[in-house]
Amino acid sequence: MSGFRASSIKALVFDVFGTVVDWRGSIIREGEVLAAKGLQVDWPAFADAWRAGYQPAMQRVRVSEGGSEGGGGWANIDTLHREILDGLLPRFGLDMLTEAERAHLNRVWHRLDPWADSVRGLRQLKSHFVISTLSNGNVALLVKMAKHARLPWDCVLSAELFRHYKPDPEVYQGAARLLGFEPAQVLMVAAHPSDLAAAARAGLRTAYVPRPLEHGRGGAMEPVGELRFDVVAADFLALAEQLGA
Amino acid sequence: MSGFRASSIKALVFDVFGTVVDWRGSIIREGEVLAAKGLQVDWPAFADAWRAGYQPAMQRVRVSEGGSEGGGGWANIDTLHREILDGLLPRFGLDMLTEAERAHLNRVWHRLDPWADSVRGLRQLKSHFVISTLSNGNVALLVKMAKHARLPWDCVLSAELFRHYKPDPEVYQGAARLLGFEPAQVLMVAAHPSDLAAAARAGLRTAYVPRPLEHGRGGAMEPVGELRFDVVAADFLALAEQLGA
Numbered sequence: 001m002s003g004f005r006a007s008s009i010k011a012l013v014f015d016v017f018g019t020v021v022d023w024r025g026s027i028i029r030e031g032e033v034l035a036a037k038g039l040q041v042d043w044p045a046f047a048d049a050w051r052a053g054y055q056p057a058m059q060r061v062r063v064s065e066g067g068s069e070g071g072g073g074w075a076n077i078d079t080l081h082r083e084i085l086d087g088l089l090p091r092f093g094l095d096m097l098t099e100a101e102r103a104h105l106n107r108v109w110h111r112l113d114p115w116a117d118s119v120r121g122l123r124q125l126k127s128h129f130v131i132s133t134l135s136n137g138n139v140a141l142l143v144k145m146a147k148h149a150r151l152p153w154d155c156v157l158s159a160e161l162f163r164h165y166k167p168d169p170e171v172y173q174g175a176a177r178l179l180g181f182e183p184a185q186v187l188m189v190a191a192h193p194s195d196l197a198a199a200a201r202a203g204l205r206t207a208y209v210p211r212p213l214e215h216g217r218g219g220a221m222e223p224v225g226e227l228r229f230d231v232v233a234a235d236f237l238a239l240a241e242q243l244g245a
Numbered sequence: 246m247s248g249f250r251a252s253s254i255k256a257l258v259f260d261v262f263g264t265v266v267d268w269r270g271s272i273i274r275e276g277e278v279l280a281a282k283g284l285q286v287d288w289p290a291f292a293d294a295w296r297a298g299y300q301p302a303m304q305r306v307r308v309s310e311g312g313s314e315g316g317g318g319w320a321n322i323d324t325l326h327r328e329i330l331d332g333l334l335p336r337f338g339l340d341m342l343t344e345a346e347r348a349h350l351n352r353v354w355h356r357l358d359p360w361a362d363s364v365r366g367l368r369q370l371k372s373h374f375v376i377s378t379l380s381n382g383n384v385a386l387l388v389k390m391a392k393h394a395r396l397p398w399d400c401v402l403s404a405e406l407f408r409h410y411k412p413d414p415e416v417y418q419g420a421a422r423l424l425g426f427e428p429a430q431v432l433m434v435a436a437h438p439s440d441l442a443a444a445a446r447a448g449l450r451t452a453y454v455p456r457p458l459e460h461g462r463g464g465a466m467e468p469v470g471e472l473r474f475d476v477v478a479a480d481f482l483a484l485a486e487q488l489g490a
Contacts, residue, residue: 154391
């Protein structure tokens with residue numbers, strides 16, 4: 001990743017789940033509200049199981065989209081989250097939840113809370129750059145989350161717009177095209193090395209912001225391996241400082 | 246348009262050119278900066294001629310998209326504005342402009358100024374509703390305009406995402422789908438009756454906010470004819486008040 005200059009960057013696009021918001025902590029907190037009603041559930045295990053269903057569900061969509069000419073196989077993340085949730089409820093003793101309660105619980109992904117530095121860091125970055133989501137979450141989910149968490153996006157870009165899930169290259173290339181910049185003028189920000197590696201293959205620049213608490217205290221982080229990034233920052237405030245914003 | 250209740254509305258989607266921003270006044274002001282350099286041009290006539298090329302250019306894209314299987318005929322508004330501009334320069338004695346000057350002038354559409362009530366009205370509406378663009382302008386143009394004019398959108402939706410220009414129904418229906426609402430939960434806000442009539446045919450609710458100065462003092466407004474709207478408001482502040490925002 002030679003020759004990186006912050007001055008060549010016009011836009012920052014952000015992974016959201018885990019990078020901007022704390023999905024696991026938010027789901028556990030929401031679970032504790034239900035727990036107060038007498039439900040005995042291992043909410044951390046529940047959150048982890050829900051998230052674990054995510055990659056396989058997107059892979060099923062990829063296969064289905066690839067197989068059908070008209071691309072009729074697309075399903076958005078709200079739908080995938082609900083399918084996974086319905087599969088988990090019996091295992092966690094939650095099959096007594098009503099349809100309305102299930103629908104509400106599924107929308108917990110619209111109500112995720114940001115990491116402590118996220119909003120202030122984004123505001124600072126926004127004063128110098130275009131800032132956008134680039135998430136597998138669908139547009140409606142990302143818009144509602146932004147209102148809930150006061151995330152000041154300039155633009156809400158989603159895998160949904162390209163009918164491809166990250167790490168497919170169409171998502172990264174499509175984001176640069178819609179924002180009107182060359183891929184090398186766009187910096188992908190993520191807590192997940194695999195997301196950044198795919199962005200780099202698509203020609204984007206990369207900023208790694210590790211979120212060591214994403215999977216809880218002592219939880220495993222995705223290994224970095226041999227990967228190199230254009231920028232590494234401890235949080236969004238440090239990222240803004242490194243980029244001169 | 247019977248049975249309209251503001252409480253059923255979840256999102257407001259806005260036409261932008263003319264409804265949120267004063268394209269004509271902004272182009273004239275930008276022209277006057279050039280005029281200070283000694284250029285003698287009838288800038289109001291220039292602005293009107295540029296805008297007059299807009300509908301025919303989109304119609305050419307519609308025909309081209311319809312005719313090609315892969316939809317390879319799509320061209321965004323930045324491209325169409327530039328084609329129209331190149332055609333106008335000789336007529337207005339501007340053919341001495343360099344490529345860089347032409348590119349800069351073309352991006353005047355990214356630098357349009359809002360009407361006096363736009364920003365304050367949008368802020369008020371944003372506290373109660375999802376607010377989004379729904380413009381024929383491309384995403385990059387709308388994002389840059391929002392930064393220039395401080396338009397606080399929750400989401401930037403464009404005809405570009407649907408590869409159809411308004412008033413094609415795909416644009417209105419696609420906006421409701423991406424925002425995760427039923428068409429009847431979405432209120433289209435526009436200064437142009439024809440845009441609202443198409444939104445209503447697609448199942449959206451409609452708010453007419455006339456902008457009598459869009460075409461200058463004494464300039465013609467698009468006739469309302471027999472059309473009826475769910476809401477009529479003098480500006481965005483009045484709209485917020487009527488919607489209880």
